[in-house]
Amino acid sequence: MNPSFSSHLVNDVFGDPGLFVEVRWSKRALLFDLGHNDALGPTRLLRAGDIFISHTHMDHFIGFDALLRVALRRGKTLRLYGPPGLIANVQGKLHGYTWNLVDGYPLAIAVQEFHAHTIHSATFHATDGFLRRDAPEIPVIGHASHGSFCILEDPMFTVQAVALNHRISSFGYALQEPFHVNINKERLHEAGLPVGYWLKEVKQYLWQGKPDDFRFRATLYHEHHREEREFVLGDVRERFVTISRGQKIAYVVDARYDEENEAKIIELARSADIFYCEAPFLDQDAEKAWERYHLTARQAGLMARKAGVRELVVFHFSPRYTGLGHQIVAEAQGAFREG
Ligand SMILES: [Zn+2]
Ligand SMILES: [Zn+2]
Structure with missing residues (x-):
């Protein structure tokens, strides 16, 4: 952690x-x-x-x-x-x-x-x-x-x-x-998603108590290009996040x-x-x-x-x-x- x-x-x-x-x-x-x-x-x-x-x-x-x-x-x-x-x-x-x-x-x-x-x-x-x-x-x-x-x-x-x-x-x-938000970087990697600022935004949404169906746009910085993408918070949480004490x-x-x-x-x-x-x-x-x-x-x-x-x-x-x-x-x- x-x-x-x-x-x-x-x-x-x-x-x-x-x-x-x-x-x-x-x-x-x-x-x-x-x-x-x-x-x-x-x-x-x-x-x-x-x-x-x-x-x-x-x-x-x-x-x-x-x-x-x-x-x-x-x-x-x-x-x-x-x-x-x-x-x-x-x-x-x-x-x-x-x-x-x-x-x-x-x-x-x-x-x-x-x-x-x-x-x-x-x-x-x-x-x-x-x-x-x-x-x-x-x-x-x-x-x-x-x-x-x-x-x-x-x-x-x-x-x-x-x-x-x-x-x-x-x-x-x-x-x-x-509560503590842990991001599983391996799973991100497997899904072809980069780490970066967008994860900070994910953490903020979780701390703010946004609901699972909350949608947000994020900018992803891949090695050679930039991508705008829409996510559903509950989906991101389920796939890449572990919540701990x-x-x-x-x-x-x-x-x-x-x-x-x-x-x-x-x-x-x-x-x-x-x-x-x-x-x-x-x-x-x-x-x-x-x-x-x-x-x-x-x-x-x-x-x-x-x-x-x-x-x-x-x-x-x-x-x-x-x-x-x-x-x-x-x-x-x-x-x-x-x-
Ligand atoms: Zn003193
Ligand atoms: Zn004193």
Whole structure:
């Protein structure tokens, strides 16, 4: 199976937290948190149109400036999602600079902050020096069990969040593909059909839930010629497509190990293919972790185990353990594999 999401941490395990996720079959990428992100480089930063912020402590938000700088001259909209206070934080960042020469720039920034029952939205446009424009509040959709709610719904994926206790609200996120579409290239080949862009369109139609009798025209690029052809979706699906379970990635940072957080995190990460979880402390320093509203490596491992995830990746290590990163990893993986 060719996974639809390919994900990697923005920095090494002692660096600022952040997760970059490429969405295959599209030129899109998602970014979780905006700590230092120089390692991504401008190309990847620019691809990230949807950005999910856990909370705005400095190590999770200082990279906003770098993103703003590379996006400024581009005709794009940056979409930021996060907890209450995010709009004011973005506004504060934008107020930190002078904008008298940007009126020709097409950048827009759209921010949504998720409160318990309502979503507050505001946009900022370079053309008017990033004046804040608030939109009417709308209700949050679908408070599922354990307080998770929908942040973004796209035909190809959904992003869910939970508000975790970090003395402020820190959002954990789960990215989920509704189902995975596998194309059987051998059978395509046997039928004399080429691979190419038209298969991306097939996937889009399936994700959009188009019916079996849906007809579409596609352009096929054979080795020496181009062909326009009409297909029936159900026929293509039956002959060349296998549907399997969708991919899931969970991202949790900056949360205390209390009963409520634990229940929310386990539910959020349930059966994830990859669970990215913070592990700033070793369990011998569990008291310190508790005081600072953070997890230990063992706690991360135990929750990953209870959630039945396939793979656990720990990060956001405290600098106090510099040189001892392998111990944090060993403790987390030990608890994950053996309990
Ligand atoms: Zn924090
Ligand atoms: Zn942090």
